[in-house]
Amino acid sequence: MRPERPVEAYHFEALGTSCSLFGLGVSQTELLKGEFWVRALGARVTRFSERSELSMLNRADGAWVDISAEMEALLREALLAYELSAGLVNVAVLPSLLAIGYTRPLAEGATTATMVTALPAPALPDVLSVRNKRARLERGCGVDLGGIAKGWMADRLAAQLGSDALANIGGDLRAVGEGPRGDGWPVGLGGATVMLRDQGAATSSVRRRKWGELHHLIDPRTGLPSRSGLEEVSVVAATGCEAEVVAKTALLLGPGLATAYCAAHSQAWWLST
Amino acid sequence: MRTFLLKAGATALTLGTTLASAVYVTAHLKNPSAPLQPAVLTSQQGVDGLTITPGVRQGDVQPVTSTYAS
Numbered sequence: 425m426r427p428e429r430p431v432e433a434y435h436f437e438a439l440g441t442s443c444s445l446f447g448l449g450v451s452q453t454e455l456l457k458g459e460f461w462v463r464a465l466g467a468r469v470t471r472f473s474e475r476s477e478l479s480m481l482n483r484a485d486g487a488w489v490d491i492s493a494e495m496e497a498l499l500r501e502a503l504l505a506y507e508l509s510a511g512l513v514n515v516a517v518l519p520s521l522l523a524i525g526y527t528r529p530l531a532e533g534a535t536t537a538t539m540v541t542a543l544p545a546p547a548l549p550d551v552l553s554v555r556n557k558r559a560r561l562e563r564g565c566g567v568d569l570g571g572i573a574k575g576w577m578a579d580r581l582a583a584q585l586g587s588d589a590l591a592n593i594g595g596d597l598r599a600v601g602e603g604p605r606g607d608g609w610p611v612g613l614g615g616a617t618v619m620l621r622d623q624g625a626a627t628s629s630v631r632r633r634k635w636g637e638l639h640h641l642i643d644p645r646t647g648l649p650s651r652s653g654l655e656e657v658s659v660v661a662a663t664g665c666e667a668e669v670v671a672k673t674a675l676l677l678g679p680g681l682a683t684a685y686c687a688a689h690s691q692a693w694w695l696s697t
Numbered sequence: 698m699r700t701f702l703l704k705a706g707a708t709a710l711t712l713g714t715t716l717a718s719a720v721y722v723t724a725h726l727k728n729p730s731a732p733l734q735p736a737v738l739t740s741q742q743g744v745d746g747l748t749i750t751p752g753v754r755q756g757d758v759q760p761v762t763s764t765y766a767s
Contacts, residue, residue: 431761433761444761444762446761446762590761590762592762592764595763595764595765596764597762597764604761605758607754607756608754608756609761610756610758610759610760610761611760611761611762611763611764612760612762612763612764612765613747613763613764614746614747615747616747616755617755617756617757617758617759617760618749618753618754618755618756619753619754619755619756620753623752623753625764626764627764627765629765654744658764660752660753679744682744683744683748686748687748687750691749691750691752691753692747692748692749692750692752692753693747693748694746694747694748695744695745695746696745697744697745
């Protein structure tokens with residue numbers, strides 16, 4: 425193991441959550457550029473701004489809309505996540521999120537839950553079509569890219585920051601390179617420290633972003649907040665985005681199936697009931 | 698004569714290949730009690746807890762960050 429090298433660190437709030445960037449051999453300016461990149465992209469993929477690219481797609485009423493390369497990549501990632509999770513990670517749960525009162529950033533508080541539109545989500549490939557720089561969403565459907573976007577951003581940002589860096593975007597993180605001591609980047613996961621090298625990690629939890637009896641993690645099979653019996657799942661996988669998908673899928677599967685699913689799709693996992 | 702040699706050669710090749718395959722398969726029997734892969738390094742009893750496969754190393758240093766976020 426080599427002597428510990430100084431880590432350049434930078435922390436900021438964006439996307440309604442905490443973000444941290446770390447790098448070896450990178451300057452504060454490069455980390456600051458990373459923050460700008462997160463904020464700029466976040467403004468385009470948020471559902472909380474009427475002028476965002478995502479809101480325009482959600483409002484298109486079944487028409488094809490022009491989208492950026494980043495939005496196209498994110499929507500394709502969402503379709504992949506749907507496949508990887510056998511439909512459990514479904515970004516088309518926006519009507520349910522609105523129905524339970526998650527209509528604005530939770531820092532501003534949830535609005536009254538009506539539950540009227542909390543219906544099982546449609547199969548994503550049936551309602552979302554993505555072509556070269558264009559996308560179409562079936563009339564009456566809406567997508568929320570909150571979870572997918574954080575892991576996707578962490579993966580890209582870590583790669584942008586160089587060959588030895590870590591990007592943590594709201595708990596979805598990706599580490600590249602050998603880390604400060606050459607044995608990986610030390611990351612807290614389930615009360616332990618794991619050393620990550622070219623790996624991603626994420627936690628899916630119903631203990632945060634909750635209000636009253638409700639929380640943000642929708643089970644697309646019911647359209648209602650998950651009551652699987654699992655409250656928190658953390659996993660290590662090949663990328664941050666994959667870790668996010670596996671953690672959410674395992675949480676929605678519940679204690680009976682989560683272990684087998686994690687064993688097949690992740691390299692380390694923490695389950696909490 | 699040439700036809701005979703070709704037929705004999707093909708037959709010998711077929712028999713030789715069959716014999717070699719049989720020897721190889723017999724020498725490489727599947728062990729039904731072999732451990733499952735990947736092996737699990739640490740695992741808690743029950744559902745709750747942390748499980749780590751050989752692809753991840755546990756550390757004893759202070760983490761720089763965690764997967765928990767506000």
